[in-house]
Amino acid sequence: MQKLSHLHDHHRTETEVKLQLFTSKKHRVDMVPSECNAFTTTERGNSRTTRPLNPPGKVRRNRRRSGSQSGVKLQVTAYQTSKEDFDFDLLERNLEKRMKQLTMLTAPITCKSLKAVGALKRTADNIKDPLFRFFEREVNLGARLLQDIRQDLQDVMLICQADKKPTNHHRSMMADLSRGIIPQSWRRYTVPQGITVIQWITDFSLRVKQLQAIVQTTQQGGTKELKNFNVWLGGLFIPEAYITATRQYVAQANSWSLEELYLDVRVLDNAGESMDACSFSVKGLKLQGATCKKNKLQLSTTISTELPVTLLRWIRTDADKVVAGKVTLPVYLNATRSHLLFTLDFDTEGEGSGKDHSFYERGVAIISSDLG
Structure with a gap:
């Protein structure tokens, strides 16, 4: 050759x-x-x-x-x-940047001030209480989710430090977090589709704080204090179940039929006003397209106004007689208005008073959460 x-x-x-x-x-x-x-x-x-x-x-x-x-x-x-061919300094700087972003992202959940949610103490008597059963489900759901999220974030930290091998679950979760998407395993209650993971974590940390306050209330005053707890309705995982539980509570306490009960609403101008045995206080509601003064609605050019403490009261009466002359407003879970919780009837005054279509044309509604 x-x-x-x-x-x-x-x-x-x-x-x-x-x-x-x-x-x-x-x-x-x-x-x-x-x-x-x-x-x-x-x-x-x-x-x-x-x-x-x-x-x-x-x-x-x-x-x-x-x-x-x-x-x-x-x-x-x-x-x-x-x-x-490899710039290891650049890779290290990028990794440090990712770690800082992850630390800032998860700060509301990983901070020491946000303690783990305790459990409600169940007894043979309080298990018969519809309110206790509802709050127990809420607390258990929040506690499990918080524990799983903290474990996932701890695993991500170890993976970034090369101290742990990632699984398919970790890879999927890290890919979602890097794109600002809520990991699928964290989606255990209804939230708007378009929110980012930062918005979701901030909102979830507020929900956890409410659950901690619920547990602390029962520890100090017993299960009976759940009835007087001022609930952030939009911060519940299943808020419509809370309305059902209050209805069952009143019916059980007074030996009434569920079909006989009508949900009345009263917006308090004075936060110190007391509640009766059939009333429950909620907060965080926002009225869009109107204002409420002396428990009466008025059309307004204001986009949204926050309602003060609102009392939801179950009364035994004929709903058809009570609704006459009132406007029925929908109460939505969040600002997307895609999830209807229930409806409330209000008296009206001023422009459009006595005309339901005026309020419906303006799209007047009540929102329980700012998400969306």
Whole structure:
């Protein structure tokens, strides 16, 4: 076999390009050309062709050429092992940046001030209370979710520090967090689709604080204090279940039928006003498209106004007689208005008074949460 004189022999570099040239089954030549002065030669009969190799460090496709008896099979493989091709300082800086972002993101949940949610003490007597059963479900759901989130975030920290191997669950969660999306395993209650994970974590931390206040209330005053607890309705995981529990509570306490009860509403101008045995206080409601003065609605150009403490009272009466002359407003879970919780009837005054369609045309409604 003829010697390839136009291949320059230089020192072997870290990026090796192994050239295997076969002219027959019995002869084989292995060469390592330099990075810059590397050429390949193929033979077809009596002709000879010389062309440069691709720049080293890139992946080349294996080529196979067949000819006559003197056919040539050409195989080129590149190994990229040069440490100069990786900027480890840049990778380390990016990792530190990611860690800082993750720490800031999870601060509302991982902070020491946000303690774990305790459990409500169940007894043979309080298990019969509809309010206790509702709040017990809420507390258990929040406690489990908080524990799972903290465990997930702890795992992510260990993975970023190379102290733990990621699973498919961790990879999926980290991919969602990097894009600002709420991980699927955290979605255990209804939230708007468009919110970011930062908004979700901030809102969830406020929900957890309410659950802690509920547990503390029962520890200090017993289960009976749940009836007087001022509830942030939008901070409950299943707020419509709270309305059902209050209805069952009143019906059970007075031996009334559920169908006989009507939900009345009273917006308090004086926060110190007392409640009766059939009333429950809620906070955080916002009225959109109108204002409420002396428990009467007035159309307004104001986009949204926050209602003071609102009393929801179950009364035993004929609903058809009470509703006459009032406007029925929907109460939505959040600002997207995609989840209806219940409806409330209000008296009206001023512009559009006595005309339901005026309020409906303005889109007047009550929102229990700012999310969305």
